Amino acid sequence: MGVLMYLINNVFSQAVFIIGIVVIVGMAAQKKTWDQILPSVIKTMIGFTMINVGGQTLGMALLPLQSLISKIFNVPAVSADIGAAQSESLTGIGTEMALIFALGFLVNLLLARFTRFKYVHLSAHVSFFYAGLIAALLKFGTSLSFVPLVLIGSVILGVYMTFSCAYVALFMKEVKGGEGFTLAHSSSVGILISSLLGKAFGNKENDLENIKVPKKLNFLREMTISLTIVMTILFFVLCLIAGPTWVRENVTSGQDIVVFSILRGVSFGMWITVIITGVRMMLSEIIAAFHGIANKIIPNSVPGLDIPLLFPNYPNSVIVGFLTSLIAGLIGMMILGMMNYPVVVFPALIPTFFTGAITAIFGNAHGGRRGAIIGSFVNGLILIFGQALLLPMIGSYAPIMRILSETDYSFYGPILGLVLKLFGGM
Structure with missing residues (x-):
């Protein structure tokens, strides 16, 4: 058991290893030689790491x-320390989360192999945190003992991984x-809507991408170029509204707001370039x-991959989607404030960027400019109102959800929580 938990927590929870194993298995099935497999594995893992690290760092830049x-x-600021939030969030559910993550992936593989839904969810970083959400809802919302909690949670995760990729x-x-x-990402219901x-x-x-300039x-x-300029302007305008003196004292550590805004914009553009590469x-x-x-191995199967793969073809949608989802989130925050909602909710900026971008991409692909704006605006509302409903249901897992609560967490999480409540906590 100790070896299994070590592998789950240290190897299989690292998406880059899952990606590397997939390449090894796939090329071995094609009878490729080791000197063909090794370079491909290394390049794939490096490419994935560039996407993953670029995405995380780009999010932190926001x-x-x-x-x-x-x-x-x-409004009160919510802590944005991901490391501290993750440590606090996993205290009560770490073992359950790890086992649900591993067994859920197995359920996904079995469904892909033996049903007509041939989708293999390869975004391990997505399913890892979703396993935590499921574990939290089951642990804090039911009276289930350890074994049934893990088994039920694994089935829920495996079904989610398979069918979110399918729709x-x-x-x-x-x-x-x-x-x-x-796509295998926790913005799937936002993409659907x-x-x-x-x-x-x-x-x-x-088409939003065909705007004439x-x-x-x-x-x-x-x-x-476009994201660097837009983010520089966004930082500068918000710094002006917040007050240059206050910003220098509380945000930039004395740095001039013009220099601060330009450096933030350039940093954002640099990490976008890393992701695209x-x-x-x-x-x-x-x-x-x-x-x-x-x-x-799994005939006719299709890989489920992460959303930044589509960003290079939709630069305008990425910008419009982020800004529109952010505006919707701020509107939602103000509505909750006027309602005196008991839980303080703030737009989580990392999810707002990524889910806003991808929902605008799909809205644009199916409905042009209007589709991009409507889709990403609704996405922003789901993020804020769904988070408000979710946080009271998940106990110690709430800190990480305040930072990383993407559309599927905010949409499916409250639904699962309400279902469990209707069944009397099982």
Whole structure:
């Protein structure tokens, strides 16, 4: 048991190892030699690490916005220390979470092998934290003992991993660069809702990515450039509204707000470039390697991968989606404040960026500019109101959910919590 827990907590919880193992198995199934397998594994793992580290660091670069927004709207700031929040959150559910994570992945593989839903969820970092949410809802919302809690939680996670990939796959055909894989991410219900809203109320002929700009501004079509400029302006405007003196004393450690804003914008643009480079590096290897699994081990299977893979083809949607979801979250925060809601809720900026971006991408793919705006706005509302409903249900897991609560956590979490309550805590 000790060896198993070590492997779960130290190896299988690291998504980069899962990705590497998938490439080894896939290429071995194609009878590739070790000198062909090794370079492909290394390049895939490096590409994935660039995406993962780039995404995490890019998210952290947004965190000063939290202090600025707290000052502007006069609301208490929520701690943004991910390490401390994770340590506190796992205190009461660490063992259950780890076992649900490992067994849930096994359930996903069995469903992919023996049912018509041939989707293998490869975003281990997503399923790891979702395992924690399920463990928290079951532990703090039921009277289940250890073994049934883990078994029920594993089935719930495995079903979620499989079917979230499956319904996202239904909408991938309209998305540029989405060939050969589906998405495995905790924004899946946001993608579903955004795509449906785009189809219902939008017009995909009015593509957000085809906005005409003067010839001399064509450089703005490059994601690195446009995001750097937009984020620099966003930081600067919020610094002005919050008050330059207060910002220097409380946010920038004495640094001038112009210099601070430019450096933050450049840092953001740099990490976007890292992500894009990693996307190209990883995709060139893993899709080919996965063919071995799809042909030999789990016939016709499709890999579920992370959402930044689509960002390079949709620079405008990424920007519009983030800003629209952020505005919706702030509106939701003010509504909760006016209602005197007992739990203080603040827009979680890392989820707001990533889920806002991907819901705008799918909204745009299915409904053009209007679809992107409607989809990402609804996504922002789900993030804030869903988090407000979820936090009282999950006990010690609440600190990490205040920082990383993405659309699926905020949507499915309260539903599962209410179902458990209706059944009297089982």
